[in-house]
Amino acid sequence: MLNSADPVVIERILxxxxxIAVVGFSSNVYKAGYYVSEYMxxxxxxxxxxxxxxxxxxxxxxxxxxxxxxxxVDLVLIFRRPAAxxxxxxxxxxxxxxxxxxxxxxxxxxxxxxxxxxxLDVVMDRCILxxxxxxxxxxx
Numbered sequence: 001m002l003n004s005a006d007p008v009v010i011e012r013i014l015x016x017x018x019x020i021a022v023v024g025f026s027s028n029v030y031k032a033g034y035y036v037s038e039y040m041x042x043x044x045x046x047x048x049x050x051x052x053x054x055x056x057x058x059x060x061x062x063x064x065x066x067x068x069x070x071x072x073v074d075l076v077l078i079f080r081r082p083a084a085x086x087x088x089x090x091x092x093x094x095x096x097x098x099x100x101x102x103x104x105x106x107x108x109x110x111x112x113x114x115x116x117x118x119x120l121d122v123v124m125d126r127c128i129l130x131x132x133x134x135x136x137x138x139x140x
Contacts, residue, residue, distance in 0.1 A: 004089045012018045012133050013099050013121055017074040018046060021066055023040070023056050023098070024079030025049035031081040032103065036129045048073060066091040075099040077128060093118045100112060101128055 003117075011082060025035035025047075039046045041058050048106075049057030052064035063069050064078060066088065076092040078085060078101065085102060089111035092100045100115045104109065105125040112122045 005126060008119055010123060010126070011135060013075065013101070013123065014128075014132055014135055017099065019048060019068055019071070019073045019075050020045050020075045021048045021050050021063075021073040022077045023050045023066065025051045025054065025062065026079070027051075027054055027057060032127075036079075036127065037077075037124075038104070039129045040132065060125065064105060066095050066097075069095070073097050075101055078102045080106070082106055086111050086114075089115050099123070101126070101138065103127060104130070 016101040022037045025037055028034055037049070038049045038051065038058060047058050048060055048069055049062035050066055051062050051068070056062055073095065074087065074097070076097045076099065078088055080088065085106065086109040089090045089100055089108070093115060097120065099121045102124040104125060107124045112124055115122045
């Protein structure tokens with residue numbers, strides 16, 4: 001398994017990231033696909049929702065796919081069950097995203113290996129909100 005929990009890698013990712021494409025963004029405020037995205041937006045990150053059923057989210061235009069986003073993204077954040085991960089990792093590689101982050105509870109080894117082999121940083125089974133708060137606590 002890739003060491004996706006390396007604190008040095010996570011620190012570097014959070015520091016360099018400005019724009020996050022959120023695959024599985026939800027309009028339901030009680031779902032992690034919404035409230036984690038909202039938290040990250042409040043911390044200064046630009047959130048680009050990726051959900052074919054939405055046109056807007058958190059004041060931003062929502063896109064049906066990663067390939068439909070008309071600008072570069074720094075990180076692809078995935079809120080989808082593990083079996084649904086491979087096409088999103090393929091798309092992240094295709095659009096040149098430097099990071100794929102699979103949220104807490106999401107692990108897909110083959111996709112992680114593929115992304116890593118393509119030069120992407122990969123984080124699996126970690127909550128970006130928790131990791132951001134941990135980073136903020138250490139730097140306070």
